[in-house]
Amino acid sequence: MIVLNLLCRHDHRFEGWFASVDVFERQQQDGMVACPVCNSDEVSRLPSGPRVISSGRDVAAGESQAAVQAELLEALKAHVRDSENVGQRFPEEARKIHYREAPARNIRGVASLDETKDLLDEGIFVLPLPVPPSDETH
Numbered sequence: 604m605i606v607l608n609l610l611c612r613h614d615h616r617f618e619g620w621f622a623s624v625d626v627f628e629r630q631q632q633d634g635m636v637a638c639p640v641c642n643s644d645e646v647s648r649l650p651s652g653p654r655v656i657s658s659g660r661d662v663a664a665g666e667s668q669a670a671v672q673a674e675l676l677e678a679l680k681a682h683v684r685d686s687e688n689v690g691q692r693f694p695e696e697a698r699k700i701h702y703r704e705a706p707a708r709n710i711r712g713v714a715s716l717d718e719t720k721d722l723l724d725e726g727i728f729v730l731p732l733p734v735p736p737s738d739e740t741h
């Protein structure tokens with residue numbers, strides 16, 4: 604799993620997570636990579652090199668992709684477990700935290716595409732998770 608810094612034609616910078624650079628290039632050619640802010644699929648890679656996601660250590664070249672993905676999934680699950688589930692109040696809570704009206708903490712919840720766009724427009728960082736975690740603990 605790698606993180607690429609991407610730029611759409613409206614100068615929105617965002618990060619995209621891909622299995623590999625090849626996968627990104629294929630999806631880019633197919634118009635499947637879209638800006639989360641304006642939905643433009645005219646997306647280019649910023650020159651910075653890809654960052655490999657790992658939990659606190661560098662992933663040695665040659666380490667199997669499956670191991671890296673499993674590790675990423677574990678990290679995501681841990682993040683979700685440690686966050687407070689605010690459900691439908693997610694946009695409201697994210698905004699309160701951003702404007703320091705509520706204590707800073709990790710939250711998760713539900714937001715529509717429009718709500719997510721509004722939050723991003725206000726400079727509030729939200730990370731859409733592709734798959735809901737299967738082992739809910741709350």
Ligand SMILES: [Zn+2]
Binds near residue numbers: 612613615639641643
């Ligand atoms: Zn954009």
